[in-house]
Amino acid sequence: xxxxxKIIIIVAPSGTGKSTxxxxxxxxxxxxxxxxxxxxxxxxxxxxxxxxxxxxxxxEFIKKKDQGDFIEWAEVHxxxxxxxxxxxxxxxxxxxxxxFDLDVQGADNMKAQFGEEAxxxxxxxxxxxxxxxxxxxxxxxxxxxxKLRIDNARSELKRCHDYDYVVVNDQLEQAYQxxxxxxxxxxxx
Numbered sequence: 001x002x003x004x005x006k007i008i009i010i011v012a013p014s015g016t017g018k019s020t021x022x023x024x025x026x027x028x029x030x031x032x033x034x035x036x037x038x039x040x041x042x043x044x045x046x047x048x049x050x051x052x053x054x055x056x057x058x059x060e061f062i063k064k065k066d067q068g069d070f071i072e073w074a075e076v077h078x079x080x081x082x083x084x085x086x087x088x089x090x091x092x093x094x095x096x097x098x099x100f101d102l103d104v105q106g107a108d109n110m111k112a113q114f115g116e117e118a119x120x121x122x123x124x125x126x127x128x129x130x131x132x133x134x135x136x137x138x139x140x141x142x143x144x145x146x147k148l149r150i151d152n153a154r155s156e157l158k159r160c161h162d163y164d165y166v167v168v169n170d171q172l173e174q175a176y177q178x179x180x181x182x183x184x185x186x187x188x189x
Contacts, residue, residue, distance in 0.1 A: 005092040007114055008032065008186055009100040011107045012123035013153030014077075015135040017169040021123060022101055024176055029183060032099040033091055038064065041079040044140065053081075072102070072109030077148060081106065092117075097187060104156045107163065119186050120163040121179065126170040128154060 010025075012018035026034060039053040040061050049055050056064075061080045065073055073082035083106065091098050102110065110118045125131040131153055135146050160166050165182045169175035 006097040007118040074105040
């Protein structure tokens with residue numbers, strides 16, 4: 001029988017550099033399998049259905065939710081996101097380690113489902129001001145969405161020490177090295 005796979009969760013407010021850090025992890029740690037979530041969010045330029053997310057309608061999402069198909073699901077910034085129970089169970093039962101990109105609510109639900117088997121890493125911005133600069137610099141969100149993301153980030157930052165690890169993304173290279181060491185440690189133990 002295979003040793004069970006590891007569950008590594010990355011949690012961070014929008015604009016913290018989480019996507020950049022995760023991309024590097026995926027390139028370096030080929031043994032980590034990506035958990036592709038379902039979402040009702042519209043596809044952004046360059047995204048691919050089935051690779052970045054499974055993009056479905058609100059109606060389809062609600063049906064899957066009502067059938068108990070998700071370990072965790074949440075409505076974030078007006079869109080639904082959910083993680084498939086079947087996908088996760090099959091992978092870890094067969095010895096594959098999974099990498100998750102979840103919000104605070106999703107991480108809480110994964111921890112409730114898998115306990116200490118799920119290891120959560122919170123990526124923090126150096127400050128709210130830096131976070132706001134990064135969000136504005138992306139040029140992908142309206143003013144209302146930016147304000148919503150900033151308000152959500154303030155709440156999420158109050159919870160950062162509830163997770164197993166915290167990495168501050170002030171300088172990208174240092175943040176990646178810190179994150180890399182944590183992931184190596186999780187995979188070894």
